Amino acid sequence: MVGVKDQNDRRDSWHHGGWPVKMIVWFLLVVLMFFVPNVVVSIYGILSKFGAGAFLLVQVVLLLDATHNWNDSWVEKDERKWFVALLVISVVCYVATYAFSGILFMWFNPPGHDCGLNVFFIVMTMILAFVFAIVALHPAVNGSLLPASVISVYCAYVCYTGLSSEPHDYVCNGLNRSKAVTASTLILGMLTTVLSVLYSALRAGSSTTFLSPPSSPRSEALLEDPEDGKKKSGGGEARPVSYSYSFFHIIFALASMYAAMLLSGWTDSSESASLIDVGWTSVWVKLCTGWVTAALYIWTLIAPLILPDREFY
Numbered sequence: 001m002v003g004v005k006d007q008n009d010r011r012d013s014w015h016h017g018g019w020p021v022k023m024i025v026w027f028l029l030v031v032l033m034f035f036v037p038n039v040v041v042s043i044y045g046i047l048s049k050f051g052a053g054a055f056l057l058v059q060v061v062l063l064l065d066a067t068h069n070w071n072d073s074w075v076e077k078d079e080r081k082w083f084v085a086l087l088v089i090s091v092v093c094y095v096a097t098y099a100f101s102g103i104l105f106m107w108f109n110p111p112g113h114d115c116g117l118n119v120f121f122i123v124m125t126m127i128l129a130f131v132f133a134i135v136a137l138h139p140a141v142n143g144s145l146l147p148a149s150v151i152s153v154y155c156a157y158v159c160y161t162g163l164s165s166e167p168h169d170y171v172c173n174g175l176n177r178s179k180a181v182t183a184s185t186l187i188l189g190m191l192t193t194v195l196s197v198l199y200s201a202l203r204a205g206s207s208t209t210f211l212s213p214p215s216s217p218r219s220e221a222l223l224e225d226p227e228d229g230k231k232k233s234g235g236g237e238a239r240p241v242s243y244s245y246s247f248f249h250i251i252f253a254l255a256s257m258y259a260a261m262l263l264s265g266w267t268d269s270s271e272s273a274s275l276i277d278v279g280w281t282s283v284w285v286k287l288c289t290g291w292v293t294a295a296l297y298i299w300t301l302i303a304p305l306i307l308p309d310r311e312f313y
Contacts (some may be wrong), residue, residue: 001246001248001249002246004245006241007241008239011245012241012245015245044260045260045264047257049261051254051258054254055254055255055258060292063293064300067146067150086145089149090145093146093149093152094149096153096156097126097152097156100160104160105122106174107163107175108166108174108175109122109172110171110172113171113172115172117172121163121287122163128155129152129155132148132294132297132298135301135302136148136301142301142304143301151293154293155294158286158287158290159287162284165265165278165282165283166278167278167279261282261285265281266279
């Protein structure tokens, strides 16, 4: 699928069609997995750690892009009701962030136990939320409170998912999940992954966030005449693809690695066959994801000040 730019390319039909053949190949691959040596699975497990991390990074970039676009779309309306809506949503998000952080203290800092590590994680999330608002509202920064509040809620949620992945015999983990809850966690995680993958592929495949070279499908689309839908240069009737097919499949491959890590708790073998996404590795991966999100968001705010000669979109 590399280099597919318009729908006249034969490979366009391969991407959208041929489902009977694809299902047969998928079934054969599933059967083949029972016969490959264990070392192959181990190598894939190692690669999956990096692939899953890349998938999480893509989600972070897309979240930042979506929040900024949301804010810009409402600001451009230049009406009082939209500004009021921005303020209300921002206040609600911040109240939810700190209220949820208080709940995390009750769940993951039980009385009578030394849970300094959990307290550090929760307090760090609260501090970051405060820093987001201070930086975004600084006169020298062209920021807004809505993205800051949405990122704050996301960081609080990531903190919760990270703490909930702590081993169940850890005294500071106040959540005692049963197998039924664990199954629901798996189902919710899989559904969230599928939805985020679809959004990632379609969003990133048609966004200059990831595809800015002149050869990208988006660049090809920019060459079109908006009146007749034809390319200005060649006069052909080829319709450019709406997103990058190659990036679409790369995202799905990375998401498969993320699903593997979700099932195994980011280790070669899960602590228990009945527990999903539990273990200290999973805890640190999720919390580091939240910190990376915070760093990237702050960078989007201060980058124009540090690099004034560069043009940021």
